[in-house]
Amino acid sequence: MVPKQPNVPKVIVQKFGGTSVGTIERIRNVAKWMLATQAQGYQVVGVVSAMSGDTNRLVDLATQLNPQPWSKEYDMLLASGEQVSVALLTLAINSIGGKARGLLGHQLGILTDSVYSSARIKQIDTNIIQAELGRGVIPIVAGFQGVDVENNITTLGRGGSDTSAVAIAAALQEKGVVVDCEIYTDVDGVYTTDPRICAKARKLDTITYEEMMELAGLGAKVLQIRSVELAAKYQVPLHVRSSFDPVEGTRVVSEGPVLEQVVVSGVAADMNDAKVTIMNLSDRPGLAFEVFEPLAKASVVVDVIVQASATDKDGGLSLSFTCPKLDLPRATEIVETQLRPKFPKMQITSESNLAKVSVVGVGMRHHPGVAAKMFGVLSEAGITIKLISTSEIKITVLVDADKAKLAVERLHSAFDLDKIS
Amino acid sequence: MVPKQPNVPKVIVQKFGGTSVGTIERIRNVAKWMLATQAQGYQVVGVVSAMSGDTNRLVDLATQLNPQPWSKEYDMLLASGEQVSVALLTLAINSIGGKARGLLGHQLGILTDSVYSSARIKQIDTNIIQAELGRGVIPIVAGFQGVDVENNITTLGRGGSDTSAVAIAAALQEKGVVVDCEIYTDVDGVYTTDPRICAKARKLDTITYEEMMELAGLGAKVLQIRSVELAAKYQVPLHVRSSFDPVEGTRVVSEGPVLEQVVVSGVAADMNDAKVTIMNLSDRPGLAFEVFEPLAKASVVVDVIVQASATDKDGGLSLSFTCPKLDLPRATEIVETQLRPKFPKMQITSESNLAKVSVVGVGMRHHPGVAAKMFGVLSEAGITIKLISTSEIKITVLVDADKAKLAVERLHSAFDLDKIS
Numbered sequence: 001m002v003p004k005q006p007n008v009p010k011v012i013v014q015k016f017g018g019t020s021v022g023t024i025e026r027i028r029n030v031a032k033w034m035l036a037t038q039a040q041g042y043q044v045v046g047v048v049s050a051m052s053g054d055t056n057r058l059v060d061l062a063t064q065l066n067p068q069p070w071s072k073e074y075d076m077l078l079a080s081g082e083q084v085s086v087a088l089l090t091l092a093i094n095s096i097g098g099k100a101r102g103l104l105g106h107q108l109g110i111l112t113d114s115v116y117s118s119a120r121i122k123q124i125d126t127n128i129i130q131a132e133l134g135r136g137v138i139p140i141v142a143g144f145q146g147v148d149v150e151n152n153i154t155t156l157g158r159g160g161s162d163t164s165a166v167a168i169a170a171a172l173q174e175k176g177v178v179v180d181c182e183i184y185t186d187v188d189g190v191y192t193t194d195p196r197i198c199a200k201a202r203k204l205d206t207i208t209y210e211e212m213m214e215l216a217g218l219g220a221k222v223l224q225i226r227s228v229e230l231a232a233k234y235q236v237p238l239h240v241r242s243s244f245d246p247v248e249g250t251r252v253v254s255e256g257p258v259l260e261q262v263v264v265s266g267v268a269a270d271m272n273d274a275k276v277t278i279m280n281l282s283d284r285p286g287l288a289f290e291v292f293e294p295l296a297k298a299s300v301v302v303d304v305i306v307q308a309s310a311t312d313k314d315g316g317l318s319l320s321f322t323c324p325k326l327d328l329p330r331a332t333e334i335v336e337t338q339l340r341p342k343f344p345k346m347q348i349t350s351e352s353n354l355a356k357v358s359v360v361g362v363g364m365r366h367h368p369g370v371a372a373k374m375f376g377v378l379s380e381a382g383i384t385i386k387l388i389s390t391s392e393i394k395i396t397v398l399v400d401a402d403k404a405k406l407a408v409e410r411l412h413s414a415f416d417l418d419k420i421s
Numbered sequence: 422m423v424p425k426q427p428n429v430p431k432v433i434v435q436k437f438g439g440t441s442v443g444t445i446e447r448i449r450n451v452a453k454w455m456l457a458t459q460a461q462g463y464q465v466v467g468v469v470s471a472m473s474g475d476t477n478r479l480v481d482l483a484t485q486l487n488p489q490p491w492s493k494e495y496d497m498l499l500a501s502g503e504q505v506s507v508a509l510l511t512l513a514i515n516s517i518g519g520k521a522r523g524l525l526g527h528q529l530g531i532l533t534d535s536v537y538s539s540a541r542i543k544q545i546d547t548n549i550i551q552a553e554l555g556r557g558v559i560p561i562v563a564g565f566q567g568v569d570v571e572n573n574i575t576t577l578g579r580g581g582s583d584t585s586a587v588a589i590a591a592a593l594q595e596k597g598v599v600v601d602c603e604i605y606t607d608v609d610g611v612y613t614t615d616p617r618i619c620a621k622a623r624k625l626d627t628i629t630y631e632e633m634m635e636l637a638g639l640g641a642k643v644l645q646i647r648s649v650e651l652a653a654k655y656q657v658p659l660h661v662r663s664s665f666d667p668v669e670g671t672r673v674v675s676e677g678p679v680l681e682q683v684v685v686s687g688v689a690a691d692m693n694d695a696k697v698t699i700m701n702l703s704d705r706p707g708l709a710f711e712v713f714e715p716l717a718k719a720s721v722v723v724d725v726i727v728q729a730s731a732t733d734k735d736g737g738l739s740l741s742f743t744c745p746k747l748d749l750p751r752a753t754e755i756v757e758t759q760l761r762p763k764f765p766k767m768q769i770t771s772e773s774n775l776a777k778v779s780v781v782g783v784g785m786r787h788h789p790g791v792a793a794k795m796f797g798v799l800s801e802a803g804i805t806i807k808l809i810s811t812s813e814i815k816i817t818v819l820v821d822a823d824k825a826k827l828a829v830e831r832l833h834s835a836f837d838l839d840k841i842s
Contacts, residue, residue, distance in 0.1 A: 024485045058505065061445060061505075061509055062508075062509065064445045065449065065509060066513075066515075069512055069516075071512065072522075076504060076525070077505060077509065077512070080502075080505050081501075083498070083500070083501040083504065084498060086497070088498065090494040091492065091495065092487075094492065095486050095487035102493070102494045104574075106527060107572050151527075
């Protein structure tokens, strides 16, 4: 006699981004999809972003009033976008015979800190969600938002709905629920590189949390980096898939023995970078803080930072950093006005039209020589490297923007990522 | 020596409708106006509606999913409109040096019943408002919305922001605060009749709560009828004025000895009415319910109802009612399908292109013969009266729509309402 399997209902948290709920027709499709998932015997929790375009419209209204609108009320404003999509999706499910209930951050008790516009979730009360699931209801949760202890609405930053979904999945998992977290987006998974840059890009079946974090940090728009950190911390199984195509997407998993040990999993390119180099600085404690604190205050997104040891004749220090091309004028101006009084002899040079090209892979840890191979490939292709930065599982170089496509293609081939055609 | 007046700060609740906050420029003007009021020594509480157009946009999205979307989530959806305008107005005040705080229904504790889409306020906690006022902050409250005991968002029905403003003023008054409630709108006050119909229309300096209620019921869009009821009940002083023009508007007050005892305060006309008459009904208990319950369920807005005693040869009863012209086909169809089985001999006649013309005035109570005078004026003008309905302070007649303008002009003159030119 075959032993009877215990009937453990499995919960699937399904997160749909702004494009996936961008029109009434798409909302209707999401409603049908959730009901179809439920019909397969799963309990479903929905998490949605604002309809695409809505958040930008609200940001535009706010910045007309104040170019730097960040405040309690700015979060209140933006959170209204998810309120709309939650209500509409719930209406959609209920109007085709399903049972759903919309839940906003304050109703669910998604407690965050009070860092408006980039709040962090401290606690999620899963009682309401579990009660609704038990009654066969699909809870539709507003992504991106929470409340602080004073019941002010907070938001989690752009892409924060991913984090909401993972946090809910993690909280349910903590309660002993077997859970899967599906992130629906407008691409059908994570690719070895950007298919628009390299025709041989290939969809990955699996990727590790760490690789995904590096890729997210490099501008792959698929997942918010914090959501991946959270998923890694709580070992929440993620499945990145298309909301327009029901095929299997990419699963984000722990590094384990079952995982094929490829050396490099992906090649990333960010085309719109610029580099600033400051020379003739004198080394003193707190130097980096003096340089980068004013830039952070002005919201210049500084990415790669390289500090070179004293090489110039005065024994001064030089610092280079990259930032988005658009921020370059502001960045150089800030460096000039803030640092000139302290370092009268400093020299600033800058270069725009650069691209950041990175290779990422947990396999690097066990395969020495990846960096050397990368530099060799680029050298053979006649591509000059302007800056190098490495981490345990990533090597980033800065090259001329017009060489980026070539660099990606050559690296993609050299590290065996090309499609088998 | 002049005795020192106790320094009692007076609170002004200022409510701005959708048109008044319809653009960023107008929101900025409202912000300046509130700060100017504060600079005069008043404490200000703001109450705002959704930006004009926003609510319609949301209703349209919902009805695409479900033509009858009324539910918890529908209220959640609509409430997002006020969330946007509250956040923007607060941002606007704070960005020009003022101090404001946005407060949504659930944050303020505006407790309502659970009748979604037309909830009634049960209780308002003024503690947060009073604390903010004490710190020199302008609380900006979301009109139109509240929460029920289960923390579901509720809305108060179209025009509900007026009711929110009056309820807040009333709650503050209960706490012993001296309060004024200003309703800013796109007209500069209440007129003796619609200036688009009758060129001699005159702005009223004062009007009684009761007259205002009758006028609101007759389609004067200036104030939501429930807000006037509430103001009358708690004796909240109302001031209807223009958000585009700082002139004094119309004050809605109690009937008192100081009030000039005019017989008729206003003439109202509603141009888009239709009349349905049902004959050969048999009189039996519950008849009216049988007729009007299905109409109410189908959301046909039935206005005047007249039941005539048995006059036809079968001794049957006849019932007439008016409804908006647009609802006429639906109304006759419902009456036919619902009542025919019960009253096989009934006859239905209908007439569209009618107008409802009313004269309103508390003075009628003490002046007999107003109705007779009204009928005389219309008769002299050759206008046929199709239906008559009266209340203590109002007389309504139904006339052909193309005679409405003439009727209003003649009545306006006859009851001494014309502008002194």
